[in-house]
Amino acid sequence: MTDASSPTPLQRLWLSETIRLREEHAGPLEDAEANRLARAENGDLAERIQHRALLLARRDGQWQALLHWLQGARLAGLLLALLALLSGAGLALTALGDGRQPVNVFWVLGSLLGLNLLMLLGWLLGLLLTRDHPGALGRLWLWLSEKLARDASAAQLAPALLLMLQRQRLTRWGLGLLVNGLWTLAMLAALTTLLLLLATRRYGFVWETTILAGDTFIALTQAIGALPALLGFSLPDIDVIRASGDAAIASEAARQSWAGWLVGVVLVYGLLPRLLLALLCLWRWQSGTRRLRLDLDLPGYSLLRQRLQPDSERLGVCDLAPAALHQPQGGVSAQPGSGALLIGLELDERRPWPPLPLPKGVADAGVIDSREQRRQLLEQLTRFPPQRLAIVCDPRRSPDRGTLALLGELARSSSATRIWLLPPAPGECLDSARLADWHQALGTLGLPHGDTAPLNWLETGHD
Structure with missing residues (x-):
């Protein structure tokens, strides 16, 4: 059997055609991460379409x-x-x-x-x-x-x-x-x-x-x-x-x-x-x-041209909502990483950043709030994945689908990831039900988490 990580050229074309037919029948798929990773390949449009199809096929089970x-x-x-x-x-x-x-x-x-x-x-x-x-x-x-x-x-x-x-x-x-x-x-x-x-x-x-x-x-x-x-x-x-x-x-x-x-x-x-x-x-x-090639004039492939080879980056709604929502997934980067990185995700501006002094060798990526910051960070991590990544989250906020999807993408851009659920400030209360939702959601993603700062892990790779 062909190795699961190395499809043949014919199989890549086959998967591209399969994803095209699937999107024709069921509507556009949730493909923001797949498009970003395909753009990072720096190939021509056909190669990017095939890479996108392979990522979606591995995610959704077609591979x-x-x-x-x-x-x-x-x-x-x-x-x-x-x-x-x-x-x-x-x-x-x-x-x-x-x-x-x-x-x-x-x-x-x-x-x-x-x-x-x-x-x-x-x-x-x-x-x-x-x-x-x-x-x-x-x-x-x-x-x-x-x-x-x-x-x-x-x-x-x-x-x-x-x-x-x-x-x-x-x-x-x-x-x-x-x-x-x-x-x-x-x-x-x-x-x-x-x-x-x-x-x-x-x-x-x-x-x-x-x-x-x-x-x-x-x-x-x-x-x-x-x-x-x-x-x-x-x-x-x-x-x-x-x-x-x-x-x-x-x-x-x-x-x-x-x-x-x-x-x-x-x-x-x-x-x-x-x-x-x-x-x-x-x-x-x-x-x-x-001699087989993708027919890039087909409507399904023509629609991907601007997303995979954009003349300029655009904001706003690009596709209709899919018929079924994609469930966020965790994972690790397939590329070897280097260094350690600390990221804050949608934190209260009143909380100091970084929460604690960082050890030597641990980089600070700051607090990510806007869509543009997310995009730039993901593009950077795609090219330079860290070996260890710690993400600081505020458990007072609800773990919505967008946040969990971003955590999954960040985890798949690093060799190892841990989530630090920031303890409440003195005098503040933490909703136990919401904290339980965080534990359940992060457990589903398969991401290690806790309320203790993983600084020693970031510096040395162990606790």
């Missing part, structure tokens, strides 16, 4: 759903591969029988190659005459992948993948690789089983007809065997072919000649075409996926 979907797709592919192997072996067993009766060579060829050639013709006609579509086997694989994934967040994954691939007409090559690969396995199993049966049992070969002349079968046998003969497979001579029309010849040379002809025909007309087509589809798939 984990994609990994589950891929796991289900692999399992579905293994089930189909097993079915193909069993079907190929079953075809050979049914066609040759137990050796007690003579084997009709053309009946065997019809059993082993008939369905394969018909399906191959249908696939080629579909490739030439129709637009990209999954087909019956492709729909079965997609359905099995979704069922085996068992993740509610995977609802947009399959449609997003198909839409993305259809822009480069890659659906036909991806599913063509699946179809021809499965038929390659089936014919390989059939050929292997055929060789094992011919090596362990004695078969006699005949051909039978009622309305066709014997010369027709002689010409047909030689025409079919001409190409395998170029590869070294045996071709029965005219006398052997003519004699086999009456009864199975007991001659060992005749049996070996027919057996070699049969193996060569199955290899050349059954296995090799499917193998070559599978390799062709693989080549077209790999070359096509390398």
